[in-house]
Amino acid sequence: MTRKFWGYRIDKTKIDFFRQELEEGRLRQGWGWDDEQNLRQLTMDSGARRNLPIFRKVKKGDILLVPRLPTWNEVAIVEATQDFSEGYDFSIDPKLGDFGHIFPARLIKSFNRKNTNVLGDLRASLKQVNRFWNMTHCKDSIEKLINHDELLVDSIGFSDRFNNLLTDNISKSLEQTDFYTNFYRQMNEQFSNEEWEYALVEGIRKILPEPILVERTGGILEKEHGTDILITLPGLLGKSYGIAIQVKDYRGLMSDGAIKQIQKADSWNNENFTIIDKYVIVTQCSKDDHPEDFQNTDGVTILFAEQLESLLKDIAAGFIGLDKN
Numbered sequence: 001m002t003r004k005f006w007g008y009r010i011d012k013t014k015i016d017f018f019r020q021e022l023e024e025g026r027l028r029q030g031w032g033w034d035d036e037q038n039l040r041q042l043t044m045d046s047g048a049r050r051n052l053p054i055f056r057k058v059k060k061g062d063i064l065l066v067p068r069l070p071t072w073n074e075v076a077i078v079e080a081t082q083d084f085s086e087g088y089d090f091s092i093d094p095k096l097g098d099f100g101h102i103f104p105a106r107l108i109k110s111f112n113r114k115n116t117n118v119l120g121d122l123r124a125s126l127k128q129v130n131r132f133w134n135m136t137h138c139k140d141s142i143e144k145l146i147n148h149d150e151l152l153v154d155s156i157g158f159s160d161r162f163n164n165l166l167t168d169n170i171s172k173s174l175e176q177t178d179f180y181t182n183f184y185r186q187m188n189e190q191f192s193n194e195e196w197e198y199a200l201v202e203g204i205r206k207i208l209p210e211p212i213l214v215e216r217t218g219g220i221l222e223k224e225h226g227t228d229i230l231i232t233l234p235g236l237l238g239k240s241y242g243i244a245i246q247v248k249d250y251r252g253l254m255s256d257g258a259i260k261q262i263q264k265a266d267s268w269n270n271e272n273f274t275i276i277d278k279y280v281i282v283t284q285c286s287k288d289d290h291p292e293d294f295q296n297t298d299g300v301t302i303l304f305a306e307q308l309e310s311l312l313k314d315i316a317a318g319f320i321g322l323d324k325n
Helices: 012-023 048-057 120-125 136-147 158-172 176-190 195-207 257-268 305-320
Strands: 005-008 026-029 063-067 075-080 101-111 132-134 213-216 229-234 240-251 273-284 300-303
Touching (some): 005 048, 012 026, 048 101, 048 132, 063 136, 075 136, 120 136, 158 195, 176 195, 176 305, 195 213, 195 240, 195 273, 257 273, 273 305
Parallel strands (some): 005 063, 240 273, 273 300
Antiparallel strands (some): 005 132, 026 101, 213 229, 229 240
């Protein structure tokens, strides 16, 4: 039977306890402070019922990824040593008075989610807030980590990851066509969702020198101005001008939702600042899959995957002095 892959969250205030238990082959879970919460004869819920999918679904050989274990900055890769429904035990920890659910498991290794070998699909899935979720769609990325021989606990920031991709492809590709193709492909592997915003800020800064300001503006206030990246151009007499960018990690067909978002960028306007251009960058949607009039809608320019690859060519060419054509 093909093994499955799961995400599994613990009480992050008790990391030492969970680590020590896992070293003994016991993967603990909370919501188990009363004998009536035993999953084999559950008569009291109080949150324990949400552990039933873990009990029923995890089979011997399945892989679980456990954030915040064995340390705060790591993610543990854990293997089920029995079907959880068979190997399950219930024993409330006498000191903590909770965490009675015990599943049979062993630690394989751990990794830092910012490690350069951790791909974007996996980092995106690890942002789930559920207690337990299916990660089988990340199967290839997880198995790559399991089979990786070197330590995976060192971290690397967005800026370093971006620059390392450039440098790595310079050394690997003598043909410029290979360079740009590999660069775009690896960008899609390494970055997902809002991580693209950080990467593009780093890249655009390389082709737009100071005093042009390139900054990430996504976050809580994004719902007000709809802007992930804001480029500020200096003008005369204290005035400045802005280019607003919305970034979407989309595949297939895109809707007009991102266009409506970036239209909010006009809220930046005041007597000394004016938005002069708006863009939506979609990382993996093809231009050919969309009608021609969709590519410039209500003053918003859409940069599809093909144009994004061209933008990355500009960034790379400016960085290493190559002819981008």
